[in-house]
Amino acid sequence: MKKPIYVTQPYLPPLEEFLPFLEKIWDNKVLTNGGPFHQQLEEALCEYLGVEYISLFTNGTIALVTALQALRVTGEVITTPYSFVATSHALLWHGIKPVFADIDPNTLNLDPAKIEAAITPQTTAIMPVHCYGHPCDVDAIQKIADNYNLKVIYDAAHAFGVQDTGGSVLRHGDLSVLSFHATKVFNTFEGGAVVCPDAKTKQRIDQLKNFGIVNESTVVAPGINGKMSEFNAAFGVLQLKYIDQASLLRKHVDAAYRDLLQSVKGIRCLNDAGEKVANYSYFPILVDADYPISRDDLYQRLKDNGIYPRRYFYPLISDFPMYRGFLSAHRENLPVATAAAQQVLCLPIYPDLDISVAGEIARFIAVQ
Ligand SMILES: *Cc1c(COP(=O)(O)O)cnc(C)c1O
Numbered sequence: 001m002k003k004p005i006y007v008t009q010p011y012l013p014p015l016e017e018f019l020p021f022l023e024k025i026w027d028n029k030v031l032t033n034g035g036p037f038h039q040q041l042e043e044a045l046c047e048y049l050g051v052e053y054i055s056l057f058t059n060g061t062i063a064l065v066t067a068l069q070a071l072r073v074t075g076e077v078i079t080t081p082y083s084f085v086a087t088s089h090a091l092l093w094h095g096i097k098p099v100f101a102d103i104d105p106n107t108l109n110l111d112p113a114k115i116e117a118a119i120t121p122q123t124t125a126i127m128p129v130h131c132y133g134h135p136c137d138v139d140a141i142q143k144i145a146d147n148y149n150l151k152v153i154y155d156a157a158h159a160f161g162v163q164d165t166g167g168s169v170l171r172h173g174d175l176s177v178l179s180f181h182a183t184k185v186f187n188t189f190e191g192g193a194v195v196c197p198d199a200k201t202k203q204r205i206d207q208l209k210n211f212g213i214v215n216e217s218t219v220v221a222p223g224i225n226g227k228m229s230e231f232n233a234a235f236g237v238l239q240l241k242y243i244d245q246a247s248l249l250r251k252h253v254d255a256a257y258r259d260l261l262q263s264v265k266g267i268r269c270l271n272d273a274g275e276k277v278a279n280y281s282y283f284p285i286l287v288d289a290d291y292p293i294s295r296d297d298l299y300q301r302l303k304d305n306g307i308y309p310r311r312y313f314y315p316l317i318s319d320f321p322m323y324r325g326f327l328s329a330h331r332e333n334l335p336v337a338t339a340a341a342q343q344v345l346c347l348p349i350y351p352d353l354d355i356s357v358a359g360e361i362a363r364f365i366a367v368q
Contacts (some may be wrong), residue, residue, distance in 0.1 A: 128154055
């Protein structure tokens with residue numbers, strides 16, 4: 001490759017279209033604390049995503065931490081080792097014990113049977129991830145939550161815009177948390193959100209992200225500063241104008257990879273999980289034993305040729321030093337996640353990636 005091709009490249013609208021937004025901010029001098037763009041983006045996202053209430057955040061991690069606080073989650077929470085480390089870090093910030101359960105080999109999402117087997121008297125919640133934007137087995141998870149009286153907080157950082165047959169995948173569970181980080185499908189530079197089921201929950205979350213302040217003289221909880229600024233909110237309003245166009249471009253890249261890689265021996269493309277509207281946020285492949293070289297050799301050869309895929313999610317969260325002491329983090333407990341982490345490679349996918357470049361990458365993989 002003449003220019004390095006990274007796993008992703010943030011989508012940016014034309015700069016001149018952002019300038020009027022900045023002028024407005026300069027005019028009204030409201031920079032944060034739920035200003036007009038903040039309100040506008042919340043409304044626009046509710047409409048676009050098809051959800052009732054949304055609370056914007058400075059990033060997805062603070063949103064996760066606040067979601068746990070809002071639901072007063074304590075004790076143990078069952079979660080996936082196959083994710084970005086922020087998922088479990090949010091638990092540790094509350095002194096909650098993460099309990100890792102293994103994943104399903106087809107979707108790489110939490111396996112409901114493994115969730116149920118990990119429940120103890122201390123369990124208060126489940127925190128699954130819609131990995132790569134593929135929906136979890138939400139019905140099975142809700143059934144377990146109902147049976148054992150557990151909360152469900154979805155880390156939906158990958159699932160912006162994803163729909164199942166009933167609508168937005170973000171409507172499931174007690175809360176869903178989004179990330180608008182630069183690397184995500186919809187970005188506000190940095191940003192995040194909590195999707196709430198009702199006005200009361202949104203109000204509590206709005207207070208918690210603003211130090212727990214209720215009014216001038218009342219503070220009800222040790223809240224954090226998690227507010228999204230007007231700069232990020234304004235940028236989000238503009239980004240939303242281009243999201244469908246960007247998703248369509250991603251879809252074409254996804255289709256090109258699938259077409260060229262489906263017959264390559266030893267390469268398995270991850271299928272969708274039955275979603276009605278996908279977001280094509282990632283393009284993971286699994287390098288099996290009958291591929292001529294190992295995953296890491298392929299990774300290295302791609303890099304030597306200017307192509308920079310990522311091994312999401314290797315290492316597993318449960319292998320990091322602050323987690324590996326937990327009994328549930330032992331690899332014998334997580335054989336499917338351990339195998340996936342050894343096999344996975346996420347190929348470059350983003351709206352501005354040339355289909356011809358995706359084709360070159362796929363053909364490179366085919367001839368090793
Ligand atoms: C990106 C990501 C987060 C964290 O979001 P930030 O906005 O970067 O704080 C959390 N969980 C998962 C699965 C992610 O991919």
